[in-house]
Amino acid sequence: MAQNSPTQPALSWTVVGQGAIGLLAASRFKLAGWPVQLWLRQPAALDIRFEQHPLHFNCATAPLAAVLIPVKSYAVPAAVQALLPALAPDAQLVLSHNGMAATEHILSSLSPAQGLWFLTTTHGALKQGATVRHTGQGQSVLSPLNAAAKNQLLAVQQAMDIALGPVTLTGNILPFLWHKLAINAAINPLTALNNCNNGELAKAQYQPLISQILAEVCQVAEAAGYPLQYAQMLEKVQQVIQNTAANFSSMQQDIAHSRRTEIDAITGYIVTQAARYNIAVPLNTQLLQQVLQLQHRG
Ligand SMILES: NC(=O)C1=CN([C@@H]2O[C@H](COP(=O)(O)OP(=O)(O)OC[C@H]3O[C@@H](n4cnc5c(N)ncnc54)[C@H](OP(=O)(O)O)[C@@H]3O)[C@@H](O)[C@H]2O)C=CC1
Numbered sequence: 001m002a003q004n005s006p007t008q009p010a011l012s013w014t015v016v017g018q019g020a021i022g023l024l025a026a027s028r029f030k031l032a033g034w035p036v037q038l039w040l041r042q043p044a045a046l047d048i049r050f051e052q053h054p055l056h057f058n059c060a061t062a063p064l065a066a067v068l069i070p071v072k073s074y075a076v077p078a079a080v081q082a083l084l085p086a087l088a089p090d091a092q093l094v095l096s097h098n099g100m101a102a103t104e105h106i107l108s109s110l111s112p113a114q115g116l117w118f119l120t121t122t123h124g125a126l127k128q129g130a131t132v133r134h135t136g137q138g139q140s141v142l143s144p145l146n147a148a149a150k151n152q153l154l155a156v157q158q159a160m161d162i163a164l165g166p167v168t169l170t171g172n173i174l175p176f177l178w179h180k181l182a183i184n185a186a187i188n189p190l191t192a193l194n195n196c197n198n199g200e201l202a203k204a205q206y207q208p209l210i211s212q213i214l215a216e217v218c219q220v221a222e223a224a225g226y227p228l229q230y231a232q233m234l235e236k237v238q239q240v241i242q243n244t245a246a247n248f249s250s251m252q253q254d255i256a257h258s259r260r261t262e263i264d265a266i267t268g269y270i271v272t273q274a275a276r277y278n279i280a281v282p283l284n285t286q287l288l289q290q291v292l293q294l295q296h297r298g
């Protein structure tokens with residue numbers, strides 16, 4: 001898509017939370033010499049170890065010019081609500097999470113000069129205590145969601161290239177979100193329910209389930225106007241299973257640590273959309289119910 005002239009000044013970035021992806025991004029900013037601060041639930045500075053580097057992050061101070069919000073899908077509305085009074089009049093906000101983005105309410109709560117973005121990433125990060133590791137080299141797709149974001153294309157793209165790049169800029173994030181949704185719908189619930197790593201899903205017993213999940217997702221995606229090729233998705237899911245064989249999915253980890261999962265924004269979104277288009281998705285419906293049951297028990 002068209003870009004602004006390369007004269008936009010660098011923005012000063014704030015990262016929300018002290019999660020794995022947020023600290024990966026903040027560390028990469030810091031190691032590249034960019035100023036970056038953290039917005040935590042309780043305002044404070046933070047010291048971490050990122051790979052072999054001890055890093056210190058200052059506590060965020062308003063007004064916030066540019067904010068990366070890599071929180072779980074269900075935590076986004078409250079996080080944005082808390083940020084609103086601290087935002088600069090022309091602040092840029094970048095949401096980043098798994099599952100489908102729900103941005104209508106956020107867009108209407110911003111003032112006309114405040115930009116909203118979505119970034120989806122295949123980077124992997126793990127936080128254990130105060131140590132953060134970059135567990136999977138990935139890439140990201142970034143999209144402006146309103147006119148105020150389009151005025152800052154170059155500055156935000158450059159920053160996200162540092163934080164979670166390499167970044168591809170797109171005018172429409174939805175095809176990319178459906179693609180990632182299909183991968184997460186196939187892997188996350190099965191690993192959570194069977195308490196296994198991603199690699200286990202290569203076993204023969206899981207193949208009919210993966211095929212059916214994807215067949216259902218492809219039908220819904222097509223009805224929603226974002227067609228996915230079933231054979232390509234099946235191959236992609238097998239690739240992700242192989243490439244992340246030793247990893248535990250985010251949903252498996254959430255269940256294992258008795259945390260809320262992102263099932264509502266992944267399988268839940270598929271089931272809701274299926275109902276809208278009158279499509280039967282029996283396996284995704286069953287997986288949604290099973291994960292919700294497991295989550296409520298935890
Ligand atoms: N980790 C990974 O490798 C990958 C993750 N993703 C996705 O990226 C998103 C983030 O992942 P991850 O970093 O693992 O998630 P985490 O849950 O580890 O990190 C989110 C952080 O944000 C904090 N937070 C939430 N709400 C607020 C708030 N209102 N104010 C301040 N802090 C807040 C959380 O705090 P608290 O714990 O107190 O709620 C937590 O520290 C998820 O959607 C995930 O699925 C995508 C690709 C890879």
Ligand SMILES: CC(C)(CO)C(=O)C(=O)O
Binds near residue numbers: 188
């Ligand atoms: C791609 C996958 C399944 C990698 O584990 C993931 O995104 C997750 O765990 O949420």
